Amino acid sequence: MKKISAFLIILFAMVSMAQAQEKKPPMSPRVTTESPDRSIKVAYGQPSKRGRVIFGDKGLEKYGKVWRTGANEATEITFKNDVMFGGKMVKAGTYTLYTIPNEKEWTVILNSTLGQWGAYDYDKIKGSDVAQVKVPVSAAKTPIEKLTITPANSSITIAWDNMTVSVPVQKHGQS
Numbered sequence: 001m002k003k004i005s006a007f008l009i010i011l012f013a014m015v016s017m018a019q020a021q022e023k024k025p026p027m028s029p030r031v032t033t034e035s036p037d038r039s040i041k042v043a044y045g046q047p048s049k050r051g052r053v054i055f056g057d058k059g060l061e062k063y064g065k066v067w068r069t070g071a072n073e074a075t076e077i078t079f080k081n082d083v084m085f086g087g088k089m090v091k092a093g094t095y096t097l098y099t100i101p102n103e104k105e106w107t108v109i110l111n112s113t114l115g116q117w118g119a120y121d122y123d124k125i126k127g128s129d130v131a132q133v134k135v136p137v138s139a140a141k142t143p144i145e146k147l148t149i150t151p152a153n154s155s156i157t158i159a160w161d162n163m164t165v166s167v168p169v170q171k172h173g174q175s
């Protein structure tokens with residue numbers, strides 16, 4: 001009986017240690033950020049550059065292809081108020097955020113279909129787009145290691161690797 005008890009205690013300890021070692025932070029953690037006035041919230045998987053080429057024909061994200069703008073689950077953005085998103089009227093609510101990166105200009109897309117994994121089914125749901133906005137690319141002075149999406153009170157900025165784009169956002173009715 002003592003041998004069985006000792007065996008079970010050792011087995012339990014080994015299983016507990018193995019589980020503790022497995023709890024590493026994810027490579028692309030889910031991040032939630034809000035604008036200072038809390039009217040815009042963005043939830044996205046935050047990948048890191050880790051020495052990779054990110055954008056372009058030889059990059060992780062190809063020019064001209066729809067990207068989930070993050071890692072894992074597609075990025076979601078919530079507006080507490082109706083807004084003008086890059087000059088397009090968007091009702092208060094939660095949307096999936098996609099982008100189509102290009103060298104000089106990105107297309108930023110809001111889509112009403114939620115719960116997407118990546119952009120794999122985008123062609124099936126693109127009829128649910130509520131806004132598509134083209135914005136110019138600004139070159140980052142130094143490479144940005146982690147994808148960063150920053151909602152401000154009057155814009156949403158997406159920055160990663162050597163590229164930054166910003167979409168103007170205004171509460172509807174403001175000038």
